[in-house]
Amino acid sequence: xxxxxxxxxxxxxxxxxxxxxxxxxxxxxxxxxxxxxxxxxxxxxxxxxxxxxxxxxxxxxxxxxxxxxxxxxxxxxxxxxxxxxxxxxxxxxxxxxxxxxxxxxxxxxxxxxxxxxxxxxxxxxxxxxxxxxxxxxxxxxxxxxxxxxxxxxxxxxxxxxxxxxxxxxxxxxxxxxxxxxxxxxxxxxxxxxxxxxxxxxxxxxxxxxxxxxxxxxxxxxxxxxxxxxxxxxxxxxxxxxxxxxxxxxxxxxxxxxxxxxxxxxxxxxxxxxxxxxxxxxxxxxxxxxxxxxxxxxxxxxxxxxxxxxxxxxxxxxxxxxxxxxxxxxxxxxxxxxxxxxxxxxxxxxxxxxxxxxxxxxxxxxxxx
Amino acid sequence: xxxxxxxxxxxxxxxxxxxxxxxxxxxxxxxxxxxxxxxxxxxxxxxxxxxxxxxxxxxxxxxxxxxxxxxxxxxxxxxxxxxxxxxxxxxxxxxxxxxxxxxxxxxxxxxxxxxxxxxxxxxxxxxxxxxxxxxxxxxxxxxxxxxxxxxxxxxxxxxxxxxxxxxxxxxxxxxxxxxxxxxxxxxxxxxxxxxxxxxxxxxxxxxxxxxxxxxxxxxxxxxxxxxxxxxxxxxxxxxxxxxxxxxxxxxxxxxxxxxxxxxxxxxxxxxxxxxxxxxxxxxxxxxxxxxxxxxxxxxxxxxxxxxxxxxxxx
Numbered sequence: 001x002x003x004x005x006x007x008x009x010x011x012x013x014x015x016x017x018x019x020x021x022x023x024x025x026x027x028x029x030x031x032x033x034x035x036x037x038x039x040x041x042x043x044x045x046x047x048x049x050x051x052x053x054x055x056x057x058x059x060x061x062x063x064x065x066x067x068x069x070x071x072x073x074x075x076x077x078x079x080x081x082x083x084x085x086x087x088x089x090x091x092x093x094x095x096x097x098x099x100x101x102x103x104x105x106x107x108x109x110x111x112x113x114x115x116x117x118x119x120x121x122x123x124x125x126x127x128x129x130x131x132x133x134x135x136x137x138x139x140x141x142x143x144x145x146x147x148x149x150x151x152x153x154x155x156x157x158x159x160x161x162x163x164x165x166x167x168x169x170x171x172x173x174x175x176x177x178x179x180x181x182x183x184x185x186x187x188x189x190x191x192x193x194x195x196x197x198x199x200x201x202x203x204x205x206x207x208x209x210x211x212x213x214x215x216x217x218x219x220x221x222x223x224x225x226x227x228x229x230x231x232x233x234x235x236x237x238x239x240x241x242x243x244x245x246x247x248x249x250x251x252x253x254x255x256x257x258x259x260x261x262x263x264x265x266x267x268x269x270x271x272x273x274x275x276x277x278x279x280x281x282x283x284x285x286x287x288x289x290x291x292x293x294x295x296x297x298x299x300x301x302x303x304x305x306x307x308x309x310x311x312x313x314x315x316x317x318x319x320x321x322x323x324x325x326x327x328x329x330x331x332x333x334x335x336x337x338x339x340x341x342x343x344x345x346x347x348x349x350x351x352x353x354x355x356x357x358x359x360x361x362x363x364x365x366x367x368x
Numbered sequence: 369x370x371x372x373x374x375x376x377x378x379x380x381x382x383x384x385x386x387x388x389x390x391x392x393x394x395x396x397x398x399x400x401x402x403x404x405x406x407x408x409x410x411x412x413x414x415x416x417x418x419x420x421x422x423x424x425x426x427x428x429x430x431x432x433x434x435x436x437x438x439x440x441x442x443x444x445x446x447x448x449x450x451x452x453x454x455x456x457x458x459x460x461x462x463x464x465x466x467x468x469x470x471x472x473x474x475x476x477x478x479x480x481x482x483x484x485x486x487x488x489x490x491x492x493x494x495x496x497x498x499x500x501x502x503x504x505x506x507x508x509x510x511x512x513x514x515x516x517x518x519x520x521x522x523x524x525x526x527x528x529x530x531x532x533x534x535x536x537x538x539x540x541x542x543x544x545x546x547x548x549x550x551x552x553x554x555x556x557x558x559x560x561x562x563x564x565x566x567x568x569x570x571x572x573x574x575x576x577x578x579x580x581x582x583x584x585x586x587x588x589x590x591x592x593x594x595x596x597x598x599x600x601x602x603x604x605x606x607x608x609x610x611x612x613x614x615x616x617x618x619x620x621x622x623x624x625x626x627x628x629x630x631x632x633x634x635x636x637x638x639x640x641x642x643x644x645x646x647x648x649x650x651x652x653x654x655x656x657x658x659x660x661x662x663x664x665x666x667x668x669x670x671x672x673x674x675x676x677x678x679x680x681x682x
Binding site: 061062063082083084085088089090092094096097098099100109110113114157158161 | 575577578580581582583584585586587588591595596599600
């Protein structure tokens with residue numbers, strides 16, 4: 001992709017959605033959110049339930065109107081346009097397939113509503129059925145399909161009118177684990193093949209990380225951080241983002257010196273090193289929270305000033321690896337994760353004293 | 369069904385005994401229902417069937433002579449003098465008028481009832497029951513009383529005419545009472561709840577996320593109604609139409625009072641045969657013909673509906 005100054009697929013400008021009469025008495029579902037989603041991007045809105053991600057999706061689709069602010073689709077204002085006048089389609093959480101129609105009729109519905117010529121409808125239906133590998137079930141009624149198949153039909157139905165933006169509202173949440181994994185790959189493939197901008201809503205952080213080009217983490221109607229999955233995972237800006245995505249150790253420490261986006265910190269537990277620094281900087285010398293991912297820690301044999309140490313309190317085994325819980329002299333508990341590389345690899349047991357090294361450049365200072 | 373764990377240990381004879389006992393229990397429990405259906409459904413109908421093939425008694429009742437006169441009479445007129453038969457459409461016209469008025473009533477009920485049912489179904493759940501309660505209020509009063517009330521409203525000195533004269537829209541009272549319009553109005557009023565309730569029942573089950581999905585797929589409000597809501601509410605619409613059409617075909621209080629005996633309907637004709645005309649076989653024959661016609665059209669509808677793959681109503 002070129003470094004583009006092109007118009008965003010979706011440009012959300014200081015948009016709020018308040019249910020009820022006003023800010024004081026109503027519920028603020030979305031609080032002055034600004035966000036630009038690029039063309040041909042797989043963009044994910046990630047957050048716990050009630051964070052406003054579905055509200056944002058419904059504002060883009062046109063099911064709800066924003067209380068304040070504006071939304072632009074490729075530079076055009078969407079204000080006041082009903083859903084049927086927006087070149088945007090939705091894949092609903094519970095699919096919402098029309099039960100009185102066959103698979104093919106479901107898929108052609110949108111095209112019929114757009115007065116597409118019949119010959120073109122049948123070729124497009126065939127094309128999208130192929131895209132989701134459902135050609136053989138075109139004449140089935142939708143209630144004769146499995147969950148995964150319904151999911152594919154819902155996708156095909158939303159893709160058939162060739163929308164400029166496809167909205168996906170937790171479409172995988174009703175599927176079982178294995179099917180979900182399959183569909184994650186499938187969705188990513190579809191996005192690549194169609195070149196349509198996907199906006200995907202989920203509360204599953206793993207789903208967000210595996211599929212997205214960029215992720216926006218939301219809470220309480222606010223967007224806390226926007227970035228690609230690596231940025232979100234490795235450099236969480238806020239404590240909530242760090243906590244919400246994956247396992248993380250949050251230790252207390254102090255900033256000794258700052259240098260742009262980095263700072264030298266000293267953990268209360270002893271270790272001193274560089275850590276990433278988010279934009280909203282904490283003042284020098286204050287106590288800050290510092291995040292370290294469990295897999296960035298490893299055991300070392302000898303004690304030293306560059307290491308942490310403590311006693312192992314708990315070990316849990318989860319197949320592909322082990323989690324060790326270590327209590328340090330400061331009273332803080334730290335979790336260390338090791339890959340399972342075969343027997344005899346790590347001979348620690350509960351109660352052992354252990355020394356821990358932190359990978360270079362893996363600490364991140366968090367804003368609260 | 370009766371997969372008792374004891375079946376594995378006990379010899380099969382006791383299983384047979386057990387099943388027999390269960391069957392008897394079932395029969396015993398069903399007996400009151402079966403008896404009721406027999407006594408108030410099948411038996412009277414059989415009497416009507418038998419009577420329709422007899423000759424009328426002199427002072428009502430029947431005389432036990434086998435005769436097909438009642439059926440012949442429906443289509444043919446007997447000359448008083450030379451006893452020759454000639455084709456007559458007198459009764460056919462009454463049938464047609466009844467069907468016409470019935471269909472008109474059904475359509476009017478549908479046009480008023482569907483929006484009403486839709487309105488109730490889209491209210492917040494807590495308020496729906498209150499609305500349904502209001503729909504059922506007319507049932508608290510006897511139909512005869514309600515029809516007399518309609519009569520008072522529609523007559524020349526009734527509030528409609530008085531009000532229209534008062535505003536100056538008309539000089540003289542326009543006759544509303546004793547017209548087909550009055551009969552239809554009365555029938556719509558009497559049977560509207562039977563249209564609203566089944567349609568409400570199917571709209572209430574309707575998943576409004578489907579409506580949202582069709583909006584999303586470029587369907588305008590009208591298209592959503594036509595392609596999504598009406599097809600999915602079809603079982604309720606069909607049930608409502610049947611529930612309104614059948615009783616309005618056989619209605620006799622409403623046409624008698626509001627039609628003033630001018631627009632005779634089948635119901636009045638039947639009532640007449642058992643009353644003043646003292647021709648019980650003829651009355652029975654009309655009733656049976658009406659029943660067969662209704663059954664035939666229902667069966668046609670069901671077959672048509674089944675072929676279209678519409679969900680069975682139940």
